[in-house]
Amino acid sequence: MNDAVAAPAGQSWKVTLPCTRAEAEALDGDIAAFALMDRPPVLMTSEASPDDEDQWQLDAYFEGKPSAAAVKLLKTLVPSASRTKPAIEQLPDEEWVTISQQGLEAVTAGRFHVRNLASDPEAPGHVNLLIEASRAFGTGQHETTAGCLAMLDRMRRVGMRYRNVADIGTGTGLLAFAALNLWPRAHAIASDIDPVAVEISADNAHANGVMLGSGAGQLALVTAAGADHAAIIGRAPYDLLIANILAGPLIELAPSLCALVEDGGTIVLAGLLNGQADAVLAAYRAQGMRLAERSDRGDWPTLRLRKRPRIGWKRPQRLRANARGEAPGFGSI
Structure with a gap:
């Protein structure tokens, strides 16, 4: 976030x-x-x-x-x-986030154990990630980030599989790293409106052994306001999209984020308060999403939404390799 x-x-x-x-x-x-x-x-x-x-x-x-x-x-x-x-x-003139985050305790969420300092011990039996105090947020200590980690872990444990992942508003890159750990053959892209956060995410990727690039099992990083970037749009549709930002931007971005997700695909949302959940859900339901799961940590819910498959004439159809651009049954001979 x-x-x-x-x-x-x-x-x-x-x-x-x-x-x-x-x-x-x-x-x-x-x-x-x-x-x-x-x-x-x-x-x-x-x-x-x-x-x-x-x-x-x-x-x-x-x-x-x-x-x-x-x-x-x-x-x-x-x-x-x-x-x-x-x-x-x-x-x-010092980095205020670095000052404020120094000394934060490690956090365990699902299978993930997130350390803030390299000197902190790793947790046996967990996926250990190091997100040191930096100029960007998203070290795992906040309920929204920890809630997303726990949600992603639970999704993997029940057998969900994803091949094309986007993390919008990535902060430190942590949630994108977690997604690639859970689905190591997926293509993944992470974006942030702040170029400093993108730089920090690249550094953190190197520290955690995450490969940068555009191939399977690699992470692409871009600076973008919401989903407004050619690389994000060009890699769509996504079967998993994560957005851990604030309620206002989540509502504003609902049309563009939902348009990037394929039928049956998943969106994980966080960064909103309990009292904001209904407004956020209404914005995404209007775009064809349904609530599949909700998990609360204190005042901060994490929402898992699924895009309703469209049927009949509204359902998009992909052309076969040998197709001529005709749609049988809709006036073609």
Whole structure:
């Protein structure tokens, strides 16, 4: 999920508030309150004092100076700090996502074990992937990414097979890597609107032994807004399309994404909140999709949709190699 990208030099800010241990644990991995923001902050909690196990702090990393409304919303997450003046500081010219992601714990979802640091131990019996802290999001820690990993794993376990995969809004490339691990003979393409994320995905592919290219078992990477790229359109139709972005873009992209999927094909959607699921589903049902499975992690659902096969005169027909462009039964002799 490409939630955010590197902030321009000198535009990274941090807001710090004290909190209790209970408040910190309740916030673990949860940014639902900021989900409607274009650039939601990254929330980190840590022990503030080694001598007091209940004294913790909340650090929120913002791309750009946080507004008064954002700071006010942040304070609602830690009621014990309601009367405390937050510490607000501009960070040095460093990669803010890298700073905020350092030290994140490894995450296991299905057969996948995603490490954030090379020094973290691998998990025996799992597919181990290394997605180090970087300038792009999608390290597996967020419920949306972990939910997609678990969904893809479950799809493979029940025997689903795919040969042509697209990952729209790939972030770090993680979900595309997982899909190629599950279906190693598939063709795969991953895109992101941010060229930095595409660069990061290429680096991560190399670190995880994923071959880049256009052949079977290889991953093609492109910079694109949604599905607006000749390479994405040219490789269609897809039997599996993954889009882990936000609810607004998912709704806006519904016609173009569904058009890329073959009859009977699958779309996996994530990045939306529980309260946004009905609107997202309505947009995709209008394009001939049906809900096949839903899995929730906290406030974040992952949706598996299947494209309804069209029948009769609406069903597309592929020409045989020796065909003359005639459709028997529809006026041809």
